[in-house]
Amino acid sequence: MKLARTLHLLILLTLLGSCNVFKIADNHTKGKLKRGGLEHTLLETDNYTFSYWDTKEIDKPVYMLFHGFGSPANFQWYQQAKALSKTHRLILPNLLYFGSKPKGTEKYSIQEQVNAMSELLNALEIDSMVLGGISYGGLVAAELAMLEKEKIRKLTIFSSPVKFFNDGDLAAVESNAGVDDISELLVPADVDMMRQMFDVVLYKDRNIPKFILRDMQENLFGDETQSKRLKALLNEIQSGKEYFINRDYQFDFPVLLIWGADDELIPARIGTELKAYIPTSTLHLIPKAGHGPNVEQKKVFNEILLEFLRE
Numbered sequence: 001m002k003l004a005r006t007l008h009l010l011i012l013l014t015l016l017g018s019c020n021v022f023k024i025a026d027n028h029t030k031g032k033l034k035r036g037g038l039e040h041t042l043l044e045t046d047n048y049t050f051s052y053w054d055t056k057e058i059d060k061p062v063y064m065l066f067h068g069f070g071s072p073a074n075f076q077w078y079q080q081a082k083a084l085s086k087t088h089r090l091i092l093p094n095l096l097y098f099g100s101k102p103k104g105t106e107k108y109s110i111q112e113q114v115n116a117m118s119e120l121l122n123a124l125e126i127d128s129m130v131l132g133g134i135s136y137g138g139l140v141a142a143e144l145a146m147l148e149k150e151k152i153r154k155l156t157i158f159s160s161p162v163k164f165f166n167d168g169d170l171a172a173v174e175s176n177a178g179v180d181d182i183s184e185l186l187v188p189a190d191v192d193m194m195r196q197m198f199d200v201v202l203y204k205d206r207n208i209p210k211f212i213l214r215d216m217q218e219n220l221f222g223d224e225t226q227s228k229r230l231k232a233l234l235n236e237i238q239s240g241k242e243y244f245i246n247r248d249y250q251f252d253f254p255v256l257l258i259w260g261a262d263d264e265l266i267p268a269r270i271g272t273e274l275k276a277y278i279p280t281s282t283l284h285l286i287p288k289a290g291h292g293p294n295v296e297q298k299k300v301f302n303e304i305l306l307e308f309l310r311e
Contacts, residue, residue: 020215020219021215022218022220025075026074029074029075030074030078032078032081033073033074033077033081033092036055036082037057037081037082037085038054038055039056043123045120046119047102047115048101048103048116049101049103050093050123051072051093051099052073052094053092054091054124057089058089060089061153062088062089062091062128062130063090063091063309064091064092064117064121064129064130064131065077065080065084065091065131065132066093066117066132066136066140067098067137068133068134068135068136069137069186069230069233069234070186072098072099073092073099076292076295077294079298079302080298080305083302083306087306087310088130091124095113095136095137102116108233108235110139110140110236110237110240111143114143114147117140118147121151126151128151128153129152129153130152130155130309131144131148131154131156132156132157133156133157133158134159134160134294135265135266136160136161136233136237138157138160138162139160139237141155142157142160142162146249146250153253154256154309155253155256157255157258158257158258158259158293158294159291159292161266162244162249162270162274163244163245163270163277164277165270166241166245169266169267169270170182173200176200176264177197177200182234182238183234183235186230186234188217189227191213191214191217193217194214194216194217194221195213200290201264201265201292202290202292202296203296249277249278251281252280254281254308256281256284256304256305256308257274257275257278258271258283258286259285259293260285260289260293260297261288262288263290264290264291265290265291266291268285284304286300286301286304289301
């Protein structure tokens with residue numbers, strides 16, 4: 001219901017003002033982060049320019065949380081920022097090509113994302129933290145946790161293609177969406193495919209007005225250079241699929257797994273298999289939620305996450 005009310009508000013504001021829908025949504029979600037005490041920061045290191053949100057409360061334990069594919073951190077964690085910042089120094093990096101960027105040659109592998117986030121940790125002098133991510137960001141978090149094991153106190157993975165996402169899962173998504181390649185769905189080239197992406201990602205089909213879909217598509221995926229970068233990121237994941245399937249993840253710290261029970265993109269079965277695979281993990285399947293349980297079922301998601309962080 002809250003998502004529907006937000007969409008109605010966006011429509012009203014668009015009809016009454018001159019701002020486009022994307023700008024309104026961007027300002028709204030950034031405002032939510034600011035009200036949670038987060039500041040947007042740009043940081044230059046030897047190899048990267050980082051864009052990230054940070055409460056900068058050094059007296060609190062650190063929780064670094066990665067966003068998923070397609071949009072930056074403010075669009076994906078605005079429903080959690082205020083609650084999480086009450087107990088943690090919350091850091092929300094924008095991953096490479098979603099706000100942060102490399103200096104020199106562009107590289108698109110998960111390992112490059114991991115190297116970048118490791119450099120950010122060192123630049124911020126963080127030696128102890130809770131780490132997490134959703135979807136694409138969950139895969140980055142799992143790999144970073146392997147690299148920086150001594151710094152990790154807990155790990156949270158949400159709706160992510162970690163280890164058990166296979167060719168059959170990919171083929172099912174492509175078949176259900178009517179596409180030949182996953183990049184057609186996740187880097188939509190037009191309004192129709194933008195609607196198809198929302199239909200796959202969300203639990204319920206939303207009758208989102210065409211002009212909203214057009215505006216979001218143009219701002220998130222309309223730039224040709226950015227579109228090529230996003231496709232390159234997806235290609236790198238597919239080319240390294242055997243590595244991730246055979247990866248031996250060894251975590252001796254608590255791991256929280258949360259999935260939407262009706263996730264059509266990264267099915268809940270993967271969460272179940274991860275639960276059996278990681279001895280220190282707990283799994284929660286949230287009913288009536290698709291690929292974004294943190295947005296569609298915010299209250300339930302936040303209660304589970306906050307309880308895990310308190311333990």
